[in-house]
Amino acid sequence: MGETERGDAAPRVRVSYWCANGHETAPSFSVGEDVEAPVNWDCPRCGYPAGMDPSNPPIPARNEPYKTHLAYVKERRSEEDGAALLAEALEALQLRRGAVLG
Structure with missing residues (x-):
């Protein structure tokens, strides 16, 4: 199935995110008037939150251990x-x- 059957692909933009471990991920998002890329994105490698500023990534939340x-x-x-x-x-x-x- 080609573009002629499916229609034109929506314009996309790649946004880079960096986590506290220095991992970079670049998901693509649709371009549009009412569409904005999220400020934070979960790192697919370590699960930490990732932000758009490589020099100041979000600090991971501290998980409290299970209490008996x-x-x-x-x-x-x-x-x-x-x-x-x-x-x-x-x-x-x-x-x-x-x-x-x-």
Whole structure:
């Protein structure tokens, strides 16, 4: 299928983007009155955000590591609270076991 069957190709422009690792990517965009190239583009090699200024690429966002349930509990409770809750739970367990065994 050639251009005669498909019609004329839309005019395109290539825009270069650079990431913090120095990778360059140059996607092409359609040229038009209401079409603008995005300010940032994701680098296809490393996934970092890339910008149009090679000397000042966007800084990658810092990803927070996954927090476990215990980490969230430790944020809300002090060591003393934890010790008191543990003592209370152990006492309740010993009472239950004593009732079952006794």
